[in-house]
Amino acid sequence: MSIDRPELGFLLNRLLRAVMEREQPILDEHDLQMWDYVIIAALGSGPSPTQNELAGLTGRDKTRLIRNLDGLEERGLLSRTPDPSDRRNRIVTLTAEGKRVLAGCRAGIRAMEEELLADVDAGDRAGFERTLVALTRPPSQ
Amino acid sequence: MSIDRPELGFLLNRLLRAVMEREQPILDEHDLQMWDYVIIAALGSGPSPTQNELAGLTGRDKTRLIRNLDGLEERGLLSRTPDPSDRRNRIVTLTAEGKRVLAGCRAGIRAMEEELLADVDAGDRAGFERTLVALTRPPSQ
DNA sequence: TATTGTTATACTCTATAACTATA
DNA sequence: TATAGTTATAGAGTATAACAATA
Numbered sequence: 001m002s003i004d005r006p007e008l009g010f011l012l013n014r015l016l017r018a019v020m021e022r023e024q025p026i027l028d029e030h031d032l033q034m035w036d037y038v039i040i041a042a043l044g045s046g047p048s049p050t051q052n053e054l055a056g057l058t059g060r061d062k063t064r065l066i067r068n069l070d071g072l073e074e075r076g077l078l079s080r081t082p083d084p085s086d087r088r089n090r091i092v093t094l095t096a097e098g099k100r101v102l103a104g105c106r107a108g109i110r111a112m113e114e115e116l117l118a119d120v121d122a123g124d125r126a127g128f129e130r131t132l133v134a135l136t137r138p139p140s141q
Numbered sequence: 142m143s144i145d146r147p148e149l150g151f152l153l154n155r156l157l158r159a160v161m162e163r164e165q166p167i168l169d170e171h172d173l174q175m176w177d178y179v180i181i182a183a184l185g186s187g188p189s190p191t192q193n194e195l196a197g198l199t200g201r202d203k204t205r206l207i208r209n210l211d212g213l214e215e216r217g218l219l220s221r222t223p224d225p226s227d228r229r230n231r232i233v234t235l236t237a238e239g240k241r242v243l244a245g246c247r248a249g250i251r252a253m254e255e256e257l258l259a260d261v262d263a264g265d266r267a268g269f270e271r272t273l274v275a276l277t278r279p280p281s282q
Numbered sequence: 283t284a285t286t287g288t289t290a291t292a293c294t295c296t297a298t299a300a301c302t303a304t305a
Numbered sequence: 306t307a308t309a310g311t312t313a314t315a316g317a318g319t320a321t322a323a324c325a326a327t328a
Contacts (some may be wrong), residue, residue, distance in 0.1 A: 005273070008257075009161060012160060016154060043149075050287095052287080066287075076266035086327080087328085089327095090287070109148055124267075124269075124271045124275075126268060126270070127267060129263045131151040131268070132153070133146050134265075135258075152320070192309070192310065205295085205297095224309095228309095229305065230304095230309060
């Protein structure tokens with residue numbers, strides 16, 4: 001069935017920590033904390049959500065999301081505007097500067113990932129990436 | 142270089158959470174918290190360490206390790222005995238009951254992993270597992 | 283009445299610094 | 306003096322509940 005290996009939890013935990021460690025200096029360059037990056041990355045990957053929707057997209061509690069949004073808005077990386085169709089909602093959108101910072105982070109992270117995967121056999125890497133994507137997609141059922 | 146996919150941090154985070162969620166009921170059956178399991182799993186994978194070494198093996202701070210060891214020792218899953226060659230050290234060892242509980246968890250987790258990976262192409266799965274192992278091994282250099 | 287965004291409170295987890303016993 | 310284990314204290318992170326505005 002499987003090669004003899006440690007448990008998935010062990011392996012995934014170690015690898016995620018290694019990846020996060022390598023991302024830290026990239027985020028530091030842009031004065032972003034990990035949650036800040038998760039938030040702007042989510043904003044750069046689809047239509048502008050409400051804060052509630054953004055909480056769901058990022059997995060961050062809506063009450064703790066606010067602090068991050070306050071900071072990012074103050075720095076001019078995003079804006080919050082009332083939804084005309086339901087004024088309880090606030091629509092969150094990346095500014096041009098926010099998009100620029102996001103693009104910079106993404107470039108650095110993509111380069112870091114290439115370096116991390118450089119020594120991996122091309123076929124293994126393809127299987128690794130396809131499996132990762134497949135397992136993180138909710139079961140179709 | 143790579144298939145078009147979300148960033149590794151995003152994918153690994155999602156998958157790790159999914160795996161942990163599936164492990165929770167297995168650990169619950171044995172009245173273990175995640176850290177308890179990490180600890181007894183580390184104890185079951187090599188020679189009996191000191192508490193300090195165990196902290197390094199598990200990544201848990203040595204001061205917070207103590208609470209877990211207290212509980213696990215009280216339940217008879219492990220024992221702490223002074224090291225005769227240096228009585229400042231306490232050697233941590235799984236008891237027979239501890240080994241039994243560990244074996245039960247491992248069996249449940251292995252079955253859960255098989256279920257999780259059931260629909261993955263065999264070649265992709267092999268590449269996935271080999272890459273995971275390779276990337277979690279510290280660079281040889 | 284219900285919901286979004288917000289704030290405040292309490293709780294948990296974590297990090298740091300002391301304390302003891304051994305070396 | 307230095308280290309392993311332990312305990313206590315302070316700080317950060319998290320969850321819960323309340324509040325104002327809008328529906």
